[in-house]
Amino acid sequence: MGIFGCAEVLRNLEAPAARSVVQGKIGRVLPTAADLRQSFLPIVRGTGVGSLLGLLPGNGAVLAPFATYALEKRLAADPSRFGEGAIEGVAGPEAANNAGAQTAFIPLLTLGIPPNAVMALMVGAMTIHGIVPGPEILTKQPKLFWGMIASMWLGNLMLLVINLPLIGLWVRLLKVPYRLMFPAIVLFCCIGIYSVNNNPLDVYLTAAFGLFGYTLIKFDFEPAPLLLGFVLGRLLEEKLRQSLAISQGSFATFIEHPIAATLLVLTLVLMVIVLLPAIRKGRDKAFAD
Numbered sequence: 001m002g003i004f005g006c007a008e009v010l011r012n013l014e015a016p017a018a019r020s021v022v023q024g025k026i027g028r029v030l031p032t033a034a035d036l037r038q039s040f041l042p043i044v045r046g047t048g049v050g051s052l053l054g055l056l057p058g059n060g061a062v063l064a065p066f067a068t069y070a071l072e073k074r075l076a077a078d079p080s081r082f083g084e085g086a087i088e089g090v091a092g093p094e095a096a097n098n099a100g101a102q103t104a105f106i107p108l109l110t111l112g113i114p115p116n117a118v119m120a121l122m123v124g125a126m127t128i129h130g131i132v133p134g135p136e137i138l139t140k141q142p143k144l145f146w147g148m149i150a151s152m153w154l155g156n157l158m159l160l161v162i163n164l165p166l167i168g169l170w171v172r173l174l175k176v177p178y179r180l181m182f183p184a185i186v187l188f189c190c191i192g193i194y195s196v197n198n199n200p201l202d203v204y205l206t207a208a209f210g211l212f213g214y215t216l217i218k219f220d221f222e223p224a225p226l227l228l229g230f231v232l233g234r235l236l237e238e239k240l241r242q243s244l245a246i247s248q249g250s251f252a253t254f255i256e257h258p259i260a261a262t263l264l265v266l267t268l269v270l271m272v273i274v275l276l277p278a279i280r281k282g283r284d285k286a287f288a289d
Contacts, residue, residue, distance in 0.1 A: 030164075035087050042072050042092035050099030055107060056115060064100040065093035102152060108147060109137055123235075 031039070049071065050064040072092045073082045084091045107113045112133040114120040126133055131141060138145050163170070193202050216226075247253035255261045 017206045031087075039087050042068075042088040043095040045071060046095030047090035050096030051103045053096070054100030054103035062100075064096040068092045069098035098156075105148065108133055109148075110135055127235075159186065191203035 018179060026108070039230070046064075046068040049068045053064040053067060069082075069089055069092065072088045073079050076082065076086070104115045104119050107115050108119045108122065111122070114123050123133060131137070131144065190203050193206050194200065194201065243253060253260070254264060
C-alpha cells in the first residue's frame, strides 16, 4: 500500500468530508453542443500547458491541472462560477492532466529521466527486468516502446467504454459512508500485502510505515521527493561513482563540462525561485483556489 497510501487513508478518516455522503442526483452524462463550444478553448489551453509541464522533472504533470485551473479562472469573465460547476474548470484541467501524463513518457524513454514519482517507479520496474531506459530504447526495445503507445490508446478507449455506462455506479459508491469504506480499504490492502510473500510481518511493517507516512503528512512533507529519492537514490549514487572514476576523483568535472554546469546552474536558480516569498505565496494561493 505504501507509506503515503496508508497515511492518506488515515488522514481522510479525520476529514469532515470523509464522514459525509453525496446527496445530489446524477445529471446527463454526455455534453451538449453548447458545452463543447464553451470547453473547446479551455481544452486547447489545457493540452498546451499539460504538455509543457509534463516534461518537467518533479511533479510537472501533477501541477498541470492546478496551473490550468488557475489560468482558466483568471481568463473567465465571471470567476465566481468556478467551484459551482463551471465546465471550463473541468475541461481545461482534465485536458492538462491527460496531456501531462502522456508527455511524461518523453524524458523517461528518451533520456532515462523520470519526470515524476510514477515514472520513477516505472524506471525501477524496467531495471528489475534488465531494461535500461534511454535513447536506444526505441531500437533495442521496440516492442516495449510501441506497446506503451498502444496501451495509451487502448486504455483511454476502454475508459470511455467502461465509464460512460457505469458512471452512475461509480457515483453511487461515493454515497457509502467513509466509516464503512475505511475498514474495507484496510482489509483489502492487508490481504494484498499478505498474499505477496504470505508473511504476517509484511502487514505489520506496512502499518508501521503507514503511521510514519501519516506523521510526515501531518507535518506537510511532500511525498513525491521521498519516493523519487527512494527509487533513484541507488542510480544516482552509481552514476556519481562512475563520473568520479572517469575524472579520477575530481568534483570539478561537474562544472567543467558545459551540459553539467548548465544543469547545476538551472537547479540552483529554480531552488532560489521556489524559496522566494512571492513565489511561495503565489503557489499557495493557486493550490488554495
